[in-house]
């Protein structure tokens with residue numbers, strides 16, 4: 001009977017709707033919580049000044065050091081990750097083309113790497129730095145975060161190339177292009193939307209990840225002037241202030257969380273817009 | 285890569301025989317066998333491709349037609365499990381030997397695949413890529429040739445106002461003609477076409493067919509098709525393959541009227 005189909009269809013629709021509403025509700029209540037607790041402490045001073053002497057006891061100053069530090073870190077790490085990921089993704093689709101088994105293996109490794117918790121990357125990098133006698137610095141944190149986000153970056157470009165790349169590859173080869181040329185000329189254009197999404201995803205991760213920068217970036221009240229200096233980051237600034245017993249400082253932690261959330265929101269929206277724009281010449 | 289002239293030359297005797305019959309062959313396939321791992325896909329294929337006209341390859345699905353085409357432009361290199369024996373002579377050289385320049389070879393053997401694969405970029409970009417590959421740097425000359433080749437495949441009127449649009453915006457039939465134009469811009473000697481009309485509607489198919497008939501005056505065309513009517517309309521020469529073997533070959537008039545083997549008789553019967 002057809003009416004049964006309609007009934008099942010209706011039930012499925014309602015279940016999906018409930019889950020969607022649930023997710024949206026959770027998201028909104030997080031926003032509500034942060035804004036309620038932090039909005040009163042959010043002012044121009046807090047985002048335009050570095051901490052003054054008594055900042056962590058509720059006196060004047062702001063978190064500019066952490067905002068700038070996080071942005072430097074995220075941008076630097078994403079650029080390094082991009083340099084690693086683009087050739088890697090093209091390699092999978094050109095030179096590994098003839099070896100599907102290896103393609104599968106590499107994908108599995110990348111997925112496993114992506115599953116390793118950031119704290120492990122942080123601890124590994126920290127040990128390495130100790131061994132080499134390097135102090136914590138912006139550069140060390142950039143490299144650590146770059147390694148942390150490369151696997152997912154490669155995979156996201158890889159996914160954007162999966163569809164259609166065999167035919168594209170074979171027909172470009174038939175014209176007499178060589179494999180590397182096909183990678184950097186055509187697969188690049190083809191994966192541009194994937195690359196933009198991956199880059200912005202990496203930016204978000206670089207801004208938000210706490211564990212991997214805990215030991216590697218260090219912390220400072222100043223804005224770093226070179227990549228060899230330590231740097232403050234927003235997640236750590238939030239963490240430190242949140243663990244303070246003073247209510248004013250706690251409030252500022254939520255204000256910092258608002259700043260972080262807004263930056264990430266802007267990046268997400270940007271990634272949507274840009275990846276749409278870059279899809280124009282993509283072959284579907 | 286250097287091309288050495290001492291790679292095995294074509295059997296003088298075959299050429300003499302061909303020429304005494306008034307034939308001019310461009311490609312000589314001699315005792316070609318091909319394995320996918322342990323499975324043999326081509327079995328002792330003997331076939332000559334004339335230097336002009338359309339050679340139609342017929343045969344049931346899975347008999348090795350695509351594989352044979354891919355051997356001609358060495359796309360088979362992509363699969364490390366493929367092993368070949370025998371030879372394919374083309375322009376005085378055995379193209380299955382190691383020291384052949386595969387990139388130059390692929391430019392001489394233009395391949396048109398079953399589904400069109402335009403390259404990412406605009407309609408004119410697609411031809412421009414090919415022209416740049418041929419070393420044409422002047423923008424003016426590129427534009428001239430883009431027009432020339434798009435006209436050559438009877439696509440100009442449909443796209444002349446939107447050359448700057450993504451190649452993606454074309455219909456499948458238009459994309460297929462664009463890919464043909466792109467292939468021609470490479471200035472091939474041979475056109476290998478693997479069921480080029482199977483994804484197209486009858487009108488687009490007819491347009492491609494007309495192109496082929498025109499092009500067969502200049503090029504050697506090897507056409508794989510499942511459509512018997514198309515084969516009869518277009519073929520100057522025909523070869524029928526079955527399980528990796530070339531079972532019958534010759535002029536279509538002889539072949540279609542007097543099939544010698546039971547298998548081909550059945551194939552023709554079912555096709556009607």
Ligand SMILES: Nc1ncnc2c1ncn2[C@@H]1O[C@H](COP(=O)(O)OP(=O)(O)OP(=O)(O)O)[C@@H](O)[C@H]1O
Nearest residue numbers: 320323325343344345346347348349350351352363
């Ligand atoms: N990569 C591969 N590995 C193993 N066997 C393969 C591979 N590619 C093709 N084959 C086998 O080779 C045989 C010939 O395939 P081919 O694609 O050349 O057939 P075809 O004549 O073009 O068929 P169709 O008309 O369906 O396109 C088939 O039996 C196929 O299973």
Ligand SMILES: [Mg+2]
Nearest residue numbers: 349350351478
């Ligand atoms: Mg085929």
